[in-house]
Amino acid sequence: MCGIFFSLVPKSNSASSIGEDFSKYTLASLQLEKALKRRGPDCYNTSQQLTFFSTVLSMRDPLTPQPLQSAEGRILQFNGEIYDAVGELEGYRSDLLGDDAVCKNDTAVLSQLFERFGVIQTLQSIRGEYAFVYYDELSRCIWWARDCIGRRSLLVNRSRKDCIALSSLPAPDPGLRADWREVPAGEVYKLDLRIMDIEVISWSYELCGSLKYPYMPIYFDISLNQHSYDTLVTEFSSTLLAAVRRRVLTIHHSRSKADTYAILFSGGLDCTLLAYLTAICLRDHNAHVDLLNVAFENPRIGGGYDTPDRILGRQSWQELRSLPGLQSSQCDFRFVEINVPYNQVIEYKSYVQDLMFPKDSVMDFSIALAFFFAARGIGTMFTSPVADPVEEYSTLSRVLISGLGADELFAGYTRHGTSFARGGYEALANELALDFGRLHERNLGRDDRVGAHWGKEFRYPYLDEEFVDFALRCPLDSKLWVRGSAKEGKRLLRHFARVIGLYQVAGEKKRAIQFGARSAKMEAGKGRIRGTDKIV
Template sequence: MCGIFFRVVRDVEDSTCDKVQLQRIRDALRCRGPDCANTITIELNNVGKLTFFSTVLSMRDPLTVQPLQSVDTTNILQFNGEIYDVAGDLKEYGNNLLLDEAELDNDQIGPGRNDTSLVMHLFERFGVQMTIQCLRGEYAFVYFDRANQTVWWARDCIGRRSLLVNSSVPGEFSLSSVPSFDHEKRKNWVEVKGGSLFKLDLSQMNLETEIPWTVDENTSNLTYPYSTISHTAFDEYKPEQFYLSEFESILREAVQRRVLAITHAAHSNYAILFSGGIDCTVLAYHLITILHDHSLTIDFLNVAFENPRTGGGYNTPDRLLGRRSFEELSKAPGCVNAKCKLNFVEINIPFHEAQEYKAQVIDLMYPKQSVMDYSIALAFFFAARGVGHITLSFESGQLSQKAEEYSTPSRILISGLGADELYAGYSRHSAGFRRGGYDTLAEELALDFGRLHERNLGRDDRVGANWGKELRYPFLDEDFVKFSLECPLSYKIRADFESEFIGKYLIRLFARKVGLYRAAEESKRAIQFGARSAKMDIGSGKIKGTDTFL
């Protein structure tokens, strides 16, 4: 995880740059990348002054200082994210990018090379567009091609990392992982659209090119590594066992890629955002079985808020469910003899502490401004911080109760985001199915998946990364997305004999297969209600989630 800030100013003396605001942005970027901070400044004739400021949260050896500048060409790369594989025409460059389980030496976890340096090499040798077509991972970047005096930038095709752009002032152009913290100036900052690659000709500051991702392979644009959602309801030729087996193996590989992409020996902890719901419990199962024979620690981060409006203390729905699912995992056949240690970490947030950080959370989640976005962002903000108490621990086959203050050292946060959008986890999906059958369901799912970059991912990245953490999304792995979009709709929603609709059908099948029977029966509960971070002020019950703060 890294922090990116880039600005080009044609007339430095007339620049609207505010030094105080720039410093606040840099401070916020240092929170994202505490291991390294560096600036490169260039002045180009007929262009102006270019400033590249980067911070680094080092996840792979060796620590690569950013902005990364090539020796021969003086091109500059700012890269935020992880590359898990290289496919297509450049697939040979994916060799040894990550180690396979069979290659691990005892407890050693890690990839074979640094991905930022790899991306720079591929950009210079094959060009940006061809390289982006072949990369698989979660990233955002800014790349300066000095010879052609162009700047390229993008989020990955799903949009899993934050990147904002401001081109509102003539003669100025800015990109950043976080927005301006000035309430007036930040109105011109918008999220870079996921699903497009952008290029700016610096000699003509108003000449911006957008290269979109598309499902059409016969195009000069970029081609998605997956197709549009299938409208097929049932598969008459392949049995249920086929889809269950594919689901299991592809999701396991997706989790494995996100677990093994770390090298530092000091990083012996992993963490998962854990509400106890079926999505995160299934991911936790894979996490435990992948790390089964390694002396590592997995922290289960469960957040609860003191909500004066609802009362009830910290025994929130997600707290009760989280404990129950944690205990069920400890008894599951694939987990019971695990060598790794499991910690259930209760993160209790008093009302006064939530209020103390309210302004910061609102700033970080911008350009999202709604009450609902704040409720969700608040929960992610404190869950990602990972400061609480270990109350349950599972080690050497024994489940024990504790009361130990704790702060997770893990820099990796596994998130279950994407399962609802791919497998019909929201009530509106059931409503769409009831209204128009599987065709309407497919339309609703396509809409939700297509706007993840705008509705969820940028916001979650900005608030979670504030603590020097990196969110990783196994359900949004490109291979898993491809399988899920092609999967018949009956494995997403199915009607039972009582005419009730069962969403996330295939995920529930898998949970039952591995012994997670109670988790398999859990219904969807939004994090803001499960953790009680929604509408915490007395008298706020009538406020709508779509209302804005600003």
């Protein structure tokens, strides 16, 4: 996880000639620099050829400072993880990361791949979660993009044709951030500095496009028989396990000195399956898996910290501990209760709102609030239901595994059943395609910005490219199970949960985090407030 800031302001322009003092978007104000250092506390540096400022949260040795500059004048700022490469790049990447190779870091590898294969061929062939800014001195071009799903944050400000700024975070000053927008996923941008024109290269499902998505569009078929369903469950478990393994076994602990992993854990179906698969990956490791469960003191509702997600989280933790398939595992689960008093909500309210911008709805704030405090990872830790708790425990894991994406891919929301009732499986397919296609705009950028404030990195096994390809190809009745008036979403996930012995978890219904943790509608006396209302 890293922080990116880039700006171009022509030297001939003074701040006054630009109009609204654009220089305040640069690091002269130090506001954005300070915020970005929270994302990457291990290293930060500035390159003044243009203005490149990067911070680094180092996940493995050796620490590679950014911005990374080559001898040929290329400059790369990279925030993310490259898990794999395909085609011609696969062998070349393996050579770069080999035992005798100089490049031991994804940023250095990506710089070499860009130089040898070009930006477009490289992006077509790599798999991972990223955002980047890349300057090619030879062509005098700036490239930038998020990965095609949009799992990392990147914002852009181009209020004038001759000025541009790119950043992982928005400007902290509300008066300066009106022109900041999220860079859409599914598009790669190339700015020619000689003419200041931007070319947009779009990802496409068609072979004729410059960039082809690494997965097919959603499958409309609904023909399932028992044999094909059993095969599908097996493929589901193996593909998701591979996605978890890519994200768990690439966590290096040379900096934290302890093998600690963490799951954003509400106790629901999606995250409990990830906790189980994480333990399977670590079966032969002496490791700890922290289950981070957040609860809010909500004065409007009362009831203390025994929120629905706290109660469910404890139950699911107990069920995980009792699974026969994990009894011989060397790793253990630790339940971490993160209690957030109302006074801390008030203390951090404006800061969370700054981080989540340009998202500005009441619902966005209640969700961002939950992820903000969950990512901090400070609470009371229980090693077992009968052991004494460890007060003021702080997770050592810099990576947080998230279950985001399961609902959008496997019909987990109530509205998916409503869509089916209105227009059958075709309407369901259209709703699922819409949900998956807007994850980058509705969820991912916001979540990255609030979680990375604590120097933490979210990783999304359900949004792994290979798993997404599998999920989009699944027949629709393996997602939404319909019998008469009864409808059950996430059929495949529930079946797999029963297969491994998570019977209680398999029956749990979807509950949004803001209601499960009670971070929604916390202020009494505000009257009727809808989630879509803007924050005032």
